[in-house]
Amino acid sequence: MGVRGVGSTREAAFEQAALAMTAVVVDPAQVAPVTAVNIRCEAPDDELLLVDWLNALILEMAVRHMLFSRFEVTLDGQRLIATAWGEPVDLSKHQPAVEIKGATYTELSVSRSENGQWVAQCVVDV
Amino acid sequence: MNLDQFERVSEVEWRVAPFGKMRVPAVIYADQTLVRDMDEKVFEQLTNVATLPGIVEAAYAMPDAHWGYGFPIGGVAAFDADAGGVVSAGGVGFDISCGVRTLHTGLKATEIAPLKQRLADRLFAHIPAGLGSTGQLRLNPGEMDAMLRGGARWAVDHGYGSAADLDRIEEHGCMAGAEPDQVSDLAKRRQRDEIGTLGSGNHYLEMQEIVEIYDTKAADRFRLQQGEVVVSIHCGSRGLGHQIGTEFLRQMVIAAPGYGIELPDRELACAPINSPLGKSYLGAMRAAINCALANRQVITYLAREVFADVLPGSHLNLIYDVSHNTCKQEWHTVDGKSRSLYVHRKGATRAFGPGHPALPNDLRDIGQPVLIGGSMGTASYILVGTEAGMSRAFSSACHGAGRAMSRHQATRQWHGRALVDELASQGILIRSPSLRGVAEEAPGAYKDVSAVVEAADHAGLARKVAKLKPLVCIKG
Numbered sequence: 001m002g003v004r005g006v007g008s009t010r011e012a013a014f015e016q017a018a019l020a021m022t023a024v025v026v027d028p029a030q031v032a033p034v035t036a037v038n039i040r041c042e043a044p045d046d047e048l049l050l051v052d053w054l055n056a057l058i059l060e061m062a063v064r065h066m067l068f069s070r071f072e073v074t075l076d077g078q079r080l081i082a083t084a085w086g087e088p089v090d091l092s093k094h095q096p097a098v099e100i101k102g103a104t105y106t107e108l109s110v111s112r113s114e115n116g117q118w119v120a121q122c123v124v125d126v
Numbered sequence: 127m128n129l130d131q132f133e134r135v136s137e138v139e140w141r142v143a144p145f146g147k148m149r150v151p152a153v154i155y156a157d158q159t160l161v162r163d164m165d166e167k168v169f170e171q172l173t174n175v176a177t178l179p180g181i182v183e184a185a186y187a188m189p190d191a192h193w194g195y196g197f198p199i200g201g202v203a204a205f206d207a208d209a210g211g212v213v214s215a216g217g218v219g220f221d222i223s224c225g226v227r228t229l230h231t232g233l234k235a236t237e238i239a240p241l242k243q244r245l246a247d248r249l250f251a252h253i254p255a256g257l258g259s260t261g262q263l264r265l266n267p268g269e270m271d272a273m274l275r276g277g278a279r280w281a282v283d284h285g286y287g288s289a290a291d292l293d294r295i296e297e298h299g300c301m302a303g304a305e306p307d308q309v310s311d312l313a314k315r316r317q318r319d320e321i322g323t324l325g326s327g328n329h330y331l332e333m334q335e336i337v338e339i340y341d342t343k344a345a346d347r348f349r350l351q352q353g354e355v356v357v358s359i360h361c362g363s364r365g366l367g368h369q370i371g372t373e374f375l376r377q378m379v380i381a382a383p384g385y386g387i388e389l390p391d392r393e394l395a396c397a398p399i400n401s402p403l404g405k406s407y408l409g410a411m412r413a414a415i416n417c418a419l420a421n422r423q424v425i426t427y428l429a430r431e432v433f434a435d436v437l438p439g440s441h442l443n444l445i446y447d448v449s450h451n452t453c454k455q456e457w458h459t460v461d462g463k464s465r466s467l468y469v470h471r472k473g474a475t476r477a478f479g480p481g482h483p484a485l486p487n488d489l490r491d492i493g494q495p496v497l498i499g500g501s502m503g504t505a506s507y508i509l510v511g512t513e514a515g516m517s518r519a520f521s522s523a524c525h526g527a528g529r530a531m532s533r534h535q536a537t538r539q540w541h542g543r544a545l546v547d548e549l550a551s552q553g554i555l556i557r558s559p560s561l562r563g564v565a566e567e568a569p570g571a572y573k574d575v576s577a578v579v580e581a582a583d584h585a586g587l588a589r590k591v592a593k594l595k596p597l598v599c600i601k602g
Contacts, residue, residue, distance in 0.1 A: 001533055024533075025257060044380065055372050062316045062365050065258050089258030096257035097562040098533070099326040099602075101220040101368040104195045105379065105392035125195060125220045126327050126533070 002107055003054070004121035010046070010110070013118035014053055015071040018084065021054055021103075021124055022068055025061075026094045031069035033085030042079045046110035049078050050120050054103035057084060058124075065089050067096070101125045127164045138189075138585040142169070147390070148176040155519065155585040156189040160577060163530070167193035174390040175203050179398070180211025182467055183460055186519040188474050189581035190528035190573065195219065196393030199473035202522045204458065206467055207399035212387065213407055214396035215378050217470035219451045220371035222411055223418030224329075224362030226497040226525075227295070227447035228508065228594075229426065231355045231433065231440060235335040235597065238355050241436055242555060245333065246598040248432045250557035253331055253425060254323040255602040259559070261322035263424065270314050271306035273321070274366075277416030278447075281423035287444075291426070293486040295419060295447040296476065304416050305409025309366065310373055313410075316365030317417065322424035326560075326602040328499075328526075328567060329361040331429060334506055334594035344510045344591045347492045348445055356594060357433075357442055358506060359425050360499045361602070362451065363418035370414050374407045399468055408453070415452060422447060445508070446495035450475045450525040458520050469520045477511035477523040477588040496588045498579055499526045502556065502599050503549050503569035507579045509588035523588040527575035536571040537562060549599075558601035567601060 001024050005016030022028045039056045043049035057068060068086035089096060106123040113119055132140040132154070140161055142152040152172040154161055168191050175185040175197055182204045191200030196216035205211030231238070238245065254261055265273060273280045278299030279292055292299035324331060336354050339345045350356075363370075378395035381403055382388075387396060397403040426442065433440045453470045460467075469476075478485055478494040485494055496509035504527065515521055531539075542561025545568055549556055558564050576593075583590045 048376070048379070051376070058372075059312060059316065059369065062368075063312075063318075065260070091256065091258055091559050094258075095560045095562065096326070097560045097566055099257040102372040102375075104220075105375070105395075106195045108392070123195070 001126055002121060002123050004119060006117050006119050008117060010118045011073040011075050013120035014050060014073045017050065017120040018054065018057055018071045021057065021100065024100060024124060024126065025096045025098060026067055028069040030094055031067045032087045033070035034087050035066065035085065037064065037084050039082045039084060040080065045078060047108050049080055050110050051103045051105060051108060051122060053080055053082065054124065058100050058102060060084065067094060098126045127161055127166050127169055129162060131169060138581050142173060144176065148173055150176050150181050151184045152176050153184045154187040154191065155581065155587060157581045157584065160189050160581055164191060165193040168198045171196065171198040172201065174394060175201060177390055178212055178214070178394065178396060179387060180205040180209045182206050186522065188522065188524040190524040190526055190578045192528040194472060196391050197472040200524060200528060201472045202470065202474045202519045204467040204469045204520050205399065206465060211399050211468060212396035213399050213404045213453055213468055214394055214470060215371055215374040215407055216393045216395050217472055218411060218453050219472050220368045221362040221451055222367035222371060222414035223449040224451045225418060225422065225447060225449035226358055226360045226499050227422050227426065228356050228358045228445045228497050229442040230349055230445060231357060231442055233355050233437065233440060234353050235355050242597060245432065245436055246555040246557050248436055249331060249429065249598065250600050252432050253428050253600060255600055256326050256559035259323055260319040261424070263321045264319055265321065270317070273420050274306040274309060274413035274416050275304050276300055277419035278423040281420045286424050286427040291423065291444045294444040296449060299419055301412045301415040303409065304412040306413050308406045308409035309370060309413050313366045313369035313373065316369045320364040321421055322428060323364060324361050324425065324602040325364055326563060328501065329602040330502065331425065331600040332358045332596050333598040334358055334596050336592050337595045338593040340590040340592065341510065344492055347489065348495055348508065348591065350508065350592045355597065357429055358499065359422055361421060361425065363414040364421055366417045367414040370410045374410065377403060411453060415449060418449060446497060448475050448497050467520065471522055473525050474522045475525045476521060477515050478521050479511040479513045479516040496523050498524060498575065500575050500596065501527050501569050501572040502567050502601060503554055503596060504572065504575050506594040507590060508592045508594065509579065509582065510591050512586060512589050514586040515588055518585065518587055524578050524582045527572040527578055529571060530573045531571045533566040536568050537565045540565045540568040540570065554596050555598045556601060564601060
């Protein structure tokens with residue numbers, strides 16, 4: 001399943017890609033952003049950083065049994081500092097469609113389009 | 127897919143001669159319709175695999191091949207360590223050792239019919255399924271490592287089955303060479319409460335009726351009788367395998383240039399088998415195989431508990447357990463010479479023919495059961511490995527139907543509630559924590575599994591033995 005984030009900055013595109021990933025599992029509007037989790041990662045290039053960012057979220061979703069619906073990303077070169085807000089999975093409320101196994105390098109790109117918008121995308125394995 | 131790109135070797139064998147950086151040919155086993163309907167990406171991915179260092183004979187695709195990550199799903203490739211061969215985390219995938227096991231109930235479908243609803247509800251309540259579900263076991267660090275070394279044998283030692291089960295599991299239930307020390311703390315943390323859980327997506331536990339027998343000799347040996355009910359479980363190594371796949375894929379992408387490996391697609395990330403990274407991955411990946419074997423063993427135990435409660439005196443005996451996302455060191459004859467190869471099967475089932483020493487004693491003369499999973503509402507199949515198949519694609523066969531459309535397309539075409547009702551009217555009870563998940567897994571979103579199995583049989587990869595029709599599906 002492909003996820004794509006579009007925004008006026010690289011940070012916004014990363015945030016939107018994370019939101020798109022949540023939408024693979026559940027309607028993000030169903031997830032209350034009540035608990036914050038901090039995430040840091042660093043990678044050799046923008047594309048690996050996007051995969052690292054999404055995989056860090058997948059790991060947090062798995063070990064904390066949480067879903068996230070709000071994201072704030074700060075980028076300093078290829079270093080990412082972020083906060084994700086969400087809540088514990090409630091099977092009856094969220095009815096999550098599928099569990100994400102990992103973000104992949106398939107259809108992976110982080111680029112700026114001609115209209116100046118940043119696009120961050122890849123396929124996630126479910 | 128454009129058929130003009132292939133040399134048609136037979137009705138069911140399509141070959142691409144090496145071009146560009148390909149070291150070996152690419153071969154697809156499938157009939158014309160299946161090949162024509164395959165995504166063009168299968169061609170691209172398979173020919174990319176054929177460029178990897180140390181690849182032997184050919185890059186193969188099974189009849190259910192479809193667009194995967196780096197490797198096509200339904201891809202088979204073998205590498206020789208002594209010829210600079212590689213091991214690829216992408217070639218195994220995220221769901222390491224995902225597989226299928228099938229168990230006899232010894233009960234007729236007519237006997238079970240009045241209890242079907244109750245069994246469906248009890249199985250759904252007792253077997254954790256879907257995102258966020260957790261198992262009953264909590265493994266401390268010592269037990270986690272013991273599980274990763276012991277696989278299904280660890281589970282049996284802890285009371286989750288019997289020694290008889292182990293004989294009917296590939297590697298006799300315990301993958302040798304597992305190195306829990308090569309598995310990260312994060313991967314172990316992700317697995318902490320996931321032993322004995324189905325997962326989600328296309329994973330399931332099904333009760334199925336044997337509706338057709340094609341090969342009475344093999345069916346007798348597998349103790350399959352028309353009209354009887356079997357239980358099939360499809361799942362893998364859960365969070366631990368996913369995390370190992372994620373971590374090693376990244377390490378291999380970054381390390382590849384240092385090993386002089388030019389990756390045509392980053393998802394084909396790999397390392398020389400004899401390199402420290404290659405060895406580290408093999409140790410971790412084998413631990414994940416054991417995790418999957420232990421997981422399916424614990425789920426089997428849970429299913430047996432339900433059956434013992436609802437149908438006292440019933441026994442679920444394991445027919446066989448196969449894994450279809452693996453890399454295994456095996457001996458194969460290539461150009462008349464026996465060679466030790468690292469065979470990657472990504473969405474492909476090992477299918478050893480009669481006489482293979484890896485088979486249990488009581489099946490050695492007939493061949494390995496090859497379990498082909500259906501897709502909620504469609505048939506599953508049991509095949510048997512053949513003598514002829516031993517010389518095709520390193521004894522490999524298909525693994526399932528393979529998706530024909532995306533999850534997004536499926537949700538636009540089907541609604542979960544309507545689908546559950548429609549299948550119920552056909553006598554198939556679906557239990558799932560997510561109706562959207564049901565819609566995404568609609569049977570119509572998959573290829574025709576019967577056509578895939580026919581092609582595998584026709585190509586001599588494995589021979590059809592029995593057809594199974596779903597009665598109850600617990601969907602993750």
